[in-house]
Amino acid sequence: MEPRELVKVQTYMRKVFGAKTLSVRARPKIKDSAEVYVGDEFIGTLTREEDEGELCYQFQMAILEMDLEEA
Numbered sequence: 355m356e357p358r359e360l361v362k363v364q365t366y367m368r369k370v371f372g373a374k375t376l377s378v379r380a381r382p383k384i385k386d387s388a389e390v391y392v393g394d395e396f397i398g399t400l401t402r403e404e405d406e407g408e409l410c411y412q413f414q415m416a417i418l419e420m421d422l423e424e425a
Contacts, residue, residue, distance in 0.1 A: 355380060355388050355402050363388075363400060363411055390415075 364378040375393045378400055387401040398415035
């Protein structure tokens with residue numbers, strides 16, 4: 355993913371989730387996805403998908419049972 359894309363998606367996700375510390379960071383060796391953090395905590399991956407000229411970004415977040423116990 356290009357740096358320009360990362361900034362655009364990060365801006366959108368910050369607005370949607372109301373999280374000013376959310377950041378979308380490039381992955382060193384994988385070019386079609388990025389990592390999503392809130393502060394220093396990794397929360398998921400963002401994948402760039404293009405099909406028949408349509409571009410979209412898929413956000414995937416796993417929630418562990420032990421994380422729910424802390425809530």
